[in-house]
Amino acid sequence: MNAVGKHQYRDIEDMNVNKPVEPAVLPAEEELDQFAAFEKSGFDGTVGKVTSDDPCMAAKNVDVFYAEKHAIIDVSVDLGRNEVLSMIGPSGCGKSTFLRCLNRMNDTIDICRVEGDIQLDEEDIYNKQMDVVLLRARVGMVFQKPNPFPKSIYENVAYGPRIHGLAASKTDMDEVVETSLRKAGLWGEVKDRLDTPGTGLSGGQQQRLCIARAIAVSPEVILMDEPCSALDPIATAKIEELIDELRKNYTIAIVTHSMQQAARVSQRTAYFHLGYLVEVGETDDIFTNPQHKLTEDYITGRFG
Numbered sequence: 001m002n003a004v005g006k007h008q009y010r011d012i013e014d015m016n017v018n019k020p021v022e023p024a025v026l027p028a029e030e031e032l033d034q035f036a037a038f039e040k041s042g043f044d045g046t047v048g049k050v051t052s053d054d055p056c057m058a059a060k061n062v063d064v065f066y067a068e069k070h071a072i073i074d075v076s077v078d079l080g081r082n083e084v085l086s087m088i089g090p091s092g093c094g095k096s097t098f099l100r101c102l103n104r105m106n107d108t109i110d111i112c113r114v115e116g117d118i119q120l121d122e123e124d125i126y127n128k129q130m131d132v133v134l135l136r137a138r139v140g141m142v143f144q145k146p147n148p149f150p151k152s153i154y155e156n157v158a159y160g161p162r163i164h165g166l167a168a169s170k171t172d173m174d175e176v177v178e179t180s181l182r183k184a185g186l187w188g189e190v191k192d193r194l195d196t197p198g199t200g201l202s203g204g205q206q207q208r209l210c211i212a213r214a215i216a217v218s219p220e221v222i223l224m225d226e227p228c229s230a231l232d233p234i235a236t237a238k239i240e241e242l243i244d245e246l247r248k249n250y251t252i253a254i255v256t257h258s259m260q261q262a263a264r265v266s267q268r269t270a271y272f273h274l275g276y277l278v279e280v281g282e283t284d285d286i287f288t289n290p291q292h293k294l295t296e297d298y299i300t301g302r303f304g
């Protein structure tokens with residue numbers, strides 16, 4: 001790669017990655033509640049089927065540390081291909097931390113250390129040969145707050161394909177941009193204003209633009225960390241419909257604080273508590289017939 005290429009990579013990486021990573025900070029009381037419930041539950045390993053018959057990603061015995069803090073403890077779970085996995089649990093339980101392991105976003109946090117094995121299509125994503133920039137194209141990410149580049153709508157989508165060399169001509173690029181915007185359910189709303197700034201769109205549109213940007217580099221997996229938490233109910237509904245549509249072509253992991261949302265968009269649900277994966281299973285089962293007391297307490301609103 002030439003120097004300019006490298007610079008451009010940094011640029012897109014900075015915009016995507018160097019968002020302030022906000023660690024969850026729990027009120028002491030709530031943390032004590034969570035500890036007390038955990039102690040009482042006699043947790044003895046994840047309940048439910050952690051593997052998938054057709055895994056796109058597979059995490060095995062993953063531990064994450066922030067300096068001394070053990071934030072993820074021995075978590076194993078698969079992301080089934082063309083499936084939406086939702087990750088739920090009280091604040092500080094490690095949902096974002098675990099999600100960020102899946103495309104090595106935690107690499108950008110100095111004090112963070114990841115152990116264990118995470119595979120994408122049976123390849124260890126933490127192996128030394130792995131090109132992290134390419135990995136993050138294959139495993140794209142959508143953040144809580146929409147973060148379009150300060151560029152035109154067209155350029156927001158074209159940027160990734162350009163630096164990854166995915167479009168040979170202007171016509172090709174136009175097609176990638178249109179297809180990505182269509183898949184993100186935004187084309188109709190923006191096709192006449194592609195040259196206007198992405199930041200001029202509404203919040204919900206900006207989030208769909210960020211989804212289009214992730215799609216434009218043909219990912220296999222899309223990670224979403226509370227993608228609707230800054231959106232109104234109508235914009236949220238649009239994103240939820242979109243997630244269901246996207247599942248046909250991508251594998252999706254979504255962190256959400258809304259149990260209704262998890263129930264609406266996902267086929268499998270994983271419940272985290274204090275860094276442990278307590279339970280994972282079919283979404284319908286988790287919400288109607290949770291096996292673990294901690295899961296039950298959470299979904300019935302006893303904490304979190």
Ligand SMILES: Nc1ncnc2c1ncn2[C@@H]1O[C@H](COP(=O)(O)OP(=O)(O)OP(=O)(O)O)[C@@H](O)[C@H]1O
Nearest residue numbers: 021023024066071090091092093094095096097109
């Ligand atoms: N950059 C960081 N530096 C230090 N500690 C961190 C960092 N990020 C997360 N942590 C700690 O790791 C634990 C898990 O945090 P994480 O942000 O993954 O939780 P979360 O489940 O996403 O919470 P929330 O629902 O509030 O977003 C918390 O104890 C948090 O304080």
Ligand SMILES: [Mg+2]
Nearest residue numbers: 024095096097
């Ligand atoms: Mg979080």
